[in-house]
Amino acid sequence: MSKVLNVKDVTKTYRLGEVPVQALRGISFELHEGEFLAILGPSGSGKSTLLNMVGALDRPTSGNVIIDGVDISELDDNELADLRKNVGFVFQFFNLIPRLDAQGNVELPLMISGVPRDERRDLAKRALEKVGLADRRHHKPSELSGGERQRVTMARALVNNPSFLLMDEPTGNLDSKTAVGVMELVADLNSKENVTIIMVTHDPEASQFARRTVRMRDGLIISDEVN
């Protein structure tokens, strides 16, 4: 399987006040097509910081992040934004547009990349089918449950056919029963649709659904194991 991501000796230091914060202190790992990786660690261990690098949202202080063979430290802001189209983002807060129905929300990234209307509609429909929401296409976010909203977010992330999905605490806002349903769907997307996934979580139960777990503490990887 081809390598979609290579993270080499990455550090990140935030300089806000007097005391710099070393959020990442030398992180290395690789990700191949078809993997489902959980990054597990307590709050403050650097998970979101790492996800921002891997999603080309931010550059490391030192080290290399290579996405689909491209080293992000060599890119300017426009090129970085371009590379970001290879990544599907699923964040804890759903960020759905309230005015638009599920279909409209999923079409949004396609509209931004200038995909024609009919094609947009078909692709969004198919993405909603993949997450089991075909019959909720014309519901607005306020008419959907928390779990359904998270599924719409997933369909929206999938619709551009990204190299991999990045999820930051995808079950963080959900009750435990709904969370299990969402995690089962994520595991299915990986095993049946061959979607490559990195999921960040502080919840060991959510990480059980992944096929590999990287554990973080204080900006370092403390273990990297197959589940």
Ligand SMILES: Nc1ncnc2c1ncn2[C@@H]1O[C@H](COP(=O)(O)OP(=O)(O)O)[C@@H](O)[C@H]1O
């Ligand atoms: N934008 C920022 N500016 C300054 N410090 C930050 C910023 N983002 C995160 N940090 C600090 O970096 C460390 C790691 O944070 P974060 O990556 O959010 O951890 P996690 O997602 O595991 O909870 C924490 O000490 C946090 O306070």
Ligand SMILES: [Mg+2]
């Ligand atoms: Mg976080």
